[in-house]
Amino acid sequence: MRTLIQKLLSTGADLSTRKALKNTLNYIGVKPENIDSLYVELKNSLYRDMFRRISPKHKAVFLPQCLRNSRTCKAVLGPAGWMCMKCSGHKTCKVFKIKERAESLGYSVFVVPGGSMVFKIIEKHKPKAVLGVACLKELVMAAEELSIPIQEIQLSRDGCVNTDVNLREVFGII
């Protein structure tokens, strides 16, 4: 997928929006069901270097609430999302693991119920770049709306509860 994106970029094809990408991919015969993940991958490629150059203290990480350990979670919902209370299940909670590592590096980490809270938090805290973990639908929406450098990681198992993400992917970016 990454090779295809590099090729498309080198041809100067219009990939500025999802619609433009869709038209280009339709033209070269790529299956429609692959377009969303290609769009996310494209944005990641375009912003990768810019994202890396920004200090963690100016970057925010957004995690979906469904990544919490639903059996034990004691997090409390506030205006900046769910506040982790380091419950008894923290050793297996990926929210906790990501939060602990990212905050120690200087990132701000937010655990959010949905996309609308992401945009409110960005408006208030004004990070210069964002790393987001979510399902593909939410990632596409954010990639279309945000004009700051982003890196996006798709959940490896989505759904409304007990979702999963590859920690290596997350730690590879932060």
Ligand code: SF4
């Ligand atoms: S460690 Fe935090 S986020 Fe994870 S389940 Fe416990 S309270 Fe919830």
